[in-house]
Amino acid sequence: MDEIEQIANGGPMDPVPAIRLLAGAVMELRGQMANPSLTLPASGEGTVGGAKVVTQLAPDTDELDGLFDDRLAKALRGGGFDTVEKIAAATDEELLKVNGVGPAALKEIRQAVPGSG
Numbered sequence: 001m002d003e004i005e006q007i008a009n010g011g012p013m014d015p016v017p018a019i020r021l022l023a024g025a026v027m028e029l030r031g032q033m034a035n036p037s038l039t040l041p042a043s044g045e046g047t048v049g050g051a052k053v054v055t056q057l058a059p060d061t062d063e064l065d066g067l068f069d070d071r072l073a074k075a076l077r078g079g080g081f082d083t084v085e086k087i088a089a090a091t092d093e094e095l096l097k098v099n100g101v102g103p104a105a106l107k108e109i110r111q112a113v114p115g116s117g
Contacts, residue, residue: 092106
């Protein structure tokens with residue numbers, strides 16, 4: 001187990017070196033965030049300052065976010081349309097059956113998803 005894992009798991013460690021170690025890792029992460037050529041994968045494992053780092057997308061982050069407002073994206077997911085491909089393949093009638101999708105939302109969906117309808 002490396003030192004950062006030991007700290008994270010509540011293992012015994014002198015506080016001053018632990019704080020210095022964590023501060024160094026934070027500074028390295030800040031440098032990577034400021035320099036786009038040094039990036040961590042959106043989801044996966046890597047190392048920073050010799051420490052294992054695991055990154056993970058937020059569970060609600062998907063391809064519908066950014067295309068639609070939260071309300072419409074949630075309605076589409078709830079209706080089983082959780083990918084752009086599923087939306088593009090759906091008929092107007094199928095989408096209109098989704099609770100929260102009416103004529104105005106359908107128009108928004110068809111404009112946002114190329115090749116749909």
